[in-house]
Amino acid sequence: MLIKTDQTEIQNYLVDASNYKGNCEEVYFPETKEEVVSVLKSADSSKQKVTICGNRTGLTGGSVPAEGILISTDKLNRIIEINEKEKYAVVQPGVLLREFINLVEEKELFYPPDPTEKDCYIGGTIANNASGSKTFKYGPTRDYVIALEIILPNGEEIYLERGKFFASDNNLRLTSKSGKQLEIILPRYQMPKTKHAAGYFIKENMDAIDLFIGAEGTLGFITEIKLKLLNKPQNILSSVIFFNDENDGLDFIENARNESYKNRNENIFDNIDALALEFFDENSLKFLIEDFPNIPGNTKAAVWFEQEFSKENEELIFNRWIELIEQCNGNVETAWFANNINDREQFGEFRHAVSWKVNEYISRNNILKVGTDIAVPDSSFREFYFFAKDKVRESGINQIAYGHFGNSHLHLNMLPKNDEQYRVAKNIYTELCREGIKLNGTISAEHGIGKLKRDYLLMMFGEETIIQMAKLKKQIDPNLILNYGNIIDPKYYENI
Numbered sequence: 001m002l003i004k005t006d007q008t009e010i011q012n013y014l015v016d017a018s019n020y021k022g023n024c025e026e027v028y029f030p031e032t033k034e035e036v037v038s039v040l041k042s043a044d045s046s047k048q049k050v051t052i053c054g055n056r057t058g059l060t061g062g063s064v065p066a067e068g069i070l071i072s073t074d075k076l077n078r079i080i081e082i083n084e085k086e087k088y089a090v091v092q093p094g095v096l097l098r099e100f101i102n103l104v105e106e107k108e109l110f111y112p113p114d115p116t117e118k119d120c121y122i123g124g125t126i127a128n129n130a131s132g133s134k135t136f137k138y139g140p141t142r143d144y145v146i147a148l149e150i151i152l153p154n155g156e157e158i159y160l161e162r163g164k165f166f167a168s169d170n171n172l173r174l175t176s177k178s179g180k181q182l183e184i185i186l187p188r189y190q191m192p193k194t195k196h197a198a199g200y201f202i203k204e205n206m207d208a209i210d211l212f213i214g215a216e217g218t219l220g221f222i223t224e225i226k227l228k229l230l231n232k233p234q235n236i237l238s239s240v241i242f243f244n245d246e247n248d249g250l251d252f253i254e255n256a257r258n259e260s261y262k263n264r265n266e267n268i269f270d271n272i273d274a275l276a277l278e279f280f281d282e283n284s285l286k287f288l289i290e291d292f293p294n295i296p297g298n299t300k301a302a303v304w305f306e307q308e309f310s311k312e313n314e315e316l317i318f319n320r321w322i323e324l325i326e327q328c329n330g331n332v333e334t335a336w337f338a339n340n341i342n343d344r345e346q347f348g349e350f351r352h353a354v355s356w357k358v359n360e361y362i363s364r365n366n367i368l369k370v371g372t373d374i375a376v377p378d379s380s381f382r383e384f385y386f387f388a389k390d391k392v393r394e395s396g397i398n399q400i401a402y403g404h405f406g407n408s409h410l411h412l413n414m415l416p417k418n419d420e421q422y423r424v425a426k427n428i429y430t431e432l433c434r435e436g437i438k439l440n441g442t443i444s445a446e447h448g449i450g451k452l453k454r455d456y457l458l459m460m461f462g463e464e465t466i467i468q469m470a471k472l473k474k475q476i477d478p479n480l481i482l483n484y485g486n487i488i489d490p491k492y493y494e495n496i
């Protein structure tokens with residue numbers, strides 16, 4: 001197995017897309033499950049800290065080690081099977097999502113979860129329960145995980161299949177491949193009803209597999225994944241609409257969201273049922289205009305939407321969208337409509353570019369961005385949106401706001417110019433989290449907690465629940481070696 005120790009060679013592995021930086025002594029590149037087992041067993045017996053990394057596109061420092069060793073999944077990158085008949089795939093964690101999606105689509109199949117950043121690994125998306133634009137219709141990564149092969153921190157292997165192992169009265173019993181029993185007492189708390197990726201997934205009588213999805217690598221190393229696939233949609237209508245008033249853009253989202261839910265519930269197929277509903281504010285568009293000069297002048301907001309259609313319902317669906325655009329004062333003349341797959345990919349790139357450019361800006365200027373990942377219930381979203389934007393505007397800090405507004409999920413990015421602005425931005429961020437929690441939302445809808453958002457998880461769930469989470473982790477990882485520092489502030493392990 002390749003092991004890198006030269007500090008200049010491993011620097012790239014000590015930072016993620018949030019620009020959060022760390023340290024470690026060695027980076028391991030296992031090529032087989034057996035190698036992962038052996039590294040974990042040895043680390044566990046010497047109580048050495050181990051961090052796992054995927055392609056390091058995470059935004060919360062989750063894959064960045066503070067000490068010890070790092071295990072990269074770069075070389076665990078085999079697509080083991082794509083079963084076209086039964087519509088599933090079996091992959092190793094280091095498979096690049098972009099390549100997987102392309103391959104699946106060549107076979108006329110469809111894997112919906114696509115975080116805006118497709119250059120991530122599938123293992124990273126499972127560990128973070130990643131979401132993307134299509135989550136509005138198709139849900140998060142969790143919904144597509146059929147089975148996981150996991151190496152526990154002590155090197156024991158478990159295989160969890162959805163629908164096979166359930167908790168009972170908050171107790172979960174698992175048996176490892178070698179026959180060792182693991183009894184886990186689960187925490188008791190309520191998760192918000194919004195899109196949510198903050199802390200462990202806990203539910204009464206839950207399926208064991210759900211505990212490990214979104215656990216940010218704190219409970220085990222995922223070495224193999226079985227994923228559900230769908231039939232590839234026949235055609236997709238993709239469009240970007242520009243508005244001269246921000247409220248019109250928000251009205252458009254709200255109407256399209258309500259109609260989509262209604263038509264979906266009532267199985268109406270020849271009307272609006274969006275796949276994606278993504279919003280960009282005026283400042284986001286200013287960030288993008290250099291690369292996309294055909295953004296019309298005087299635009300205050302834009303919405304990118306997509307919807308599947310067939311030859312039979314194409315006209316009805318298209319006409320209904322045009323009606324809605326006009327009803328919300330969107331400009332049909334300046335709107336972009338995709339005529340082919342290249343156009344559609346361009347619109348996807350338009351969405352990706354806005355988050356990418358923000359990350360590139362912070363990296364170039366060597367600052368830490370302060371960006372929200374808050375989702376609130378649909379009924380409170382507009383109130384929350386203006387509350388957040390007004391707070392930042394009053395501070396004079398540059399901001400750009402965009403996100404998965406179909407899911408009432410806001411990425412508001414503050415771009416502080418100096419330390420003083422950074423301090424102010426952090427205070428505003430705290431206030432926004434408090435407001436999101438007050439509205440029964442979540443402080444993280446998709447990026448997770450990692451090492452950067454632990455204080456806000458505490459704000460959301462309270463100390464007693466964080467201690468319960470720490471106890472959960474300690475039952476599975478008594479020596480606290482794996483992804484130490486993710487989700488839970490280490491101080492909570494002290495007296496348990």
Ligand SMILES: Cc1cc2nc3c(=O)[nH]c(=O)nc-3n(C[C@H](O)[C@H](O)[C@H](O)COP(=O)(O)OP(=O)(O)OC[C@H]3O[C@@H](n4cnc5c(N)ncnc54)[C@H](O)[C@@H]3O)c2cc1C
Nearest residue numbers: 054055056057058062115116120121123124127131217222
């Ligand atoms: C421009 C941009 C846009 C983004 N947009 C979105 C978005 O829309 N939605 C979204 O959800 N995310 C988004 N992200 C965040 C990121 O892409 C996702 O979180 C992605 O899932 C991370 O995958 P990765 O391979 O880069 O994982 P990494 O960043 O390397 O790791 C993420 C976490 O997973 C753990 N991990 C990785 N592999 C394993 C494994 N095999 N077993 C156990 N734990 C493991 C790591 O320890 C770490 O805690 C965006 C990022 C960028 C840069």
